[in-house]
Amino acid sequence: MMTKSFGKSDVSELVSSLSWLEEDGSSQDGDESPEIRGHHGMTLASRMSSCTELGSEDMEEEEEEDDDDEIGADGENAPKRRGPKKKKMTKARQERFRVRRVKANARERSRMHGLNDALDNLRQVMPCYSKTQKLSKIETLRLARNYIWALSEVLESGQSPESNGFMEMLCKGLSQPTSNLVAGCLQLGSTPVVLNKLEEKCGPGLASVTGQTNALSFPSPGLPSPPYGSLEASHLLQMKGFKGPAYDNPSSTDCSSGTPPYDGPLTPPLSISGNFPLKQEPSPHDSDRNFSLHPGHPAHYLSSHHYPAAGSLTAHQAHPLFQARFELPLDVAFDSFASSHLVPPQMGSM
DNA sequence: TAGGCCATCTGGTCCT
DNA sequence: AGGACCAGATGGCCTA
Numbered sequence: 001m002m003t004k005s006f007g008k009s010d011v012s013e014l015v016s017s018l019s020w021l022e023e024d025g026s027s028q029d030g031d032e033s034p035e036i037r038g039h040h041g042m043t044l045a046s047r048m049s050s051c052t053e054l055g056s057e058d059m060e061e062e063e064e065e066d067d068d069d070e071i072g073a074d075g076e077n078a079p080k081r082r083g084p085k086k087k088k089m090t091k092a093r094q095e096r097f098r099v100r101r102v103k104a105n106a107r108e109r110s111r112m113h114g115l116n117d118a119l120d121n122l123r124q125v126m127p128c129y130s131k132t133q134k135l136s137k138i139e140t141l142r143l144a145r146n147y148i149w150a151l152s153e154v155l156e157s158g159q160s161p162e163s164n165g166f167m168e169m170l171c172k173g174l175s176q177p178t179s180n181l182v183a184g185c186l187q188l189g190s191t192p193v194v195l196n197k198l199e200e201k202c203g204p205g206l207a208s209v210t211g212q213t214n215a216l217s218f219p220s221p222g223l224p225s226p227p228y229g230s231l232e233a234s235h236l237l238q239m240k241g242f243k244g245p246a247y248d249n250p251s252s253t254d255c256s257s258g259t260p261p262y263d264g265p266l267t268p269p270l271s272i273s274g275n276f277p278l279k280q281e282p283s284p285h286d287s288d289r290n291f292s293l294h295p296g297h298p299a300h301y302l303s304s305h306h307y308p309a310a311g312s313l314t315a316h317q318a319h320p321l322f323q324a325r326f327e328l329p330l331d332v333a334f335d336s337f338a339s340s341h342l343v344p345p346q347m348g349s350m
Numbered sequence: 351t352a353g354g355c356c357a358t359c360t361g362g363t364c365c366t
Numbered sequence: 367a368g369g370a371c372c373a374g375a376t377g378g379c380c381t382a
Binding site: 100103104107108111 | 367368369370371
């Protein structure tokens with residue numbers, strides 16, 4: 001069997017393609033001109049826009065102008081207008097515009113629904129998923145980005161998905177409620193024992209080997225959370241007396257707004273070139289679960305199988321997500337990745 | 351009540 | 367001409 005290493009540069013491309021997520025919260029609004037942004041206030045731009053947004057009235061006006069023009073053109077002393085002659089806005093043409101606009105609206109609506117469906121699919125493969133309390137769009141994207149990054153780290157360095165570092169990566173740049181949510185989810189199903197101490201002694205891999213996890217007492221996901229976005233994972237960990245292993249970022253920005261600034265550059269350790277279109281495949285556990293670490297999600301799988309390091313997975317061991325949900329991408333088949341990039345497990349490593 | 355999030359409408363641009 | 371995509375504007379809903 002051929003083995004290839006799972007190159008860092010590949011995934012860093014992938015994740016860096018999401019680098020806009022690092023930009024500060026204002027980026028979600030997509031502009032930097034506050035004078036035209038005011039929340040619900042009417043601004044110059046919007047007034048101008050609202051002057052022109054009444055399509056049909058506008059068109060009627062235009063039609064009248066055209067009519068005038070025509071009259072003028074017919075007249076003797078009227079100045080001739082240069083340039084291409086405007087098509088006359090006849091009633092029929094006007095109606096065609098209206099119909100086209102209505103159709104365009106419908107298309108746009110369904111396009112956005114498709115986008116939202118895709119986001120929902122994405123939410124379903126995130127470490128925490130709830131039908132009742134959905135992550136916002138921006139948080140979903142950020143978490144997804146972190147998730148890819150964190151899983152890459154698991155594969156590359158054998159970091160335990162139950163380690164503090166894993167969760168820190170997941171929570172990086174997320175709002176506080178989302179961070180709490182993720183932390184809460186990762187906590188579910190774990191055995192809150194003194195593993196923390198064990199891990200301190202024996203290294204981060206131990207938790208996985210023994211099947212135990214760190215006891216992290218974060219607020220339950222459903223509970224009210226403190227002011228939005230002021231903590232990140234490292235802060236949470238510090239609150240509980242944890243040391244952020246490798247991902248502490250002392251200079252992390254205070255996320256005091258709704259969508260916190262994405263602090264610090266992420267330089268993911270791995271890279272996967274290619275796309276991984278997801279099949280819609282709702283987990284059977286979705287319906288009866290509130291928040292949880294999916295039994296089917298990669299982190300859970302990785303943690304229950306303890307991948308010691310990159311290159312020690314077999315295809316048949318690969319997470320179902322990798323095997324079943326990833327279809328053949330544009331240039332890299334993940335199947336072939338799974339079968340050709342991974343080597344048989346080392347006995348005794350699981 | 352302010353602000354966050356969202357859905358929808360709309361006009362512009364690019365492409366077929 | 368028409369469709370896809372995008373970004374701005376707007377208003378509704380919800381929560382702190």
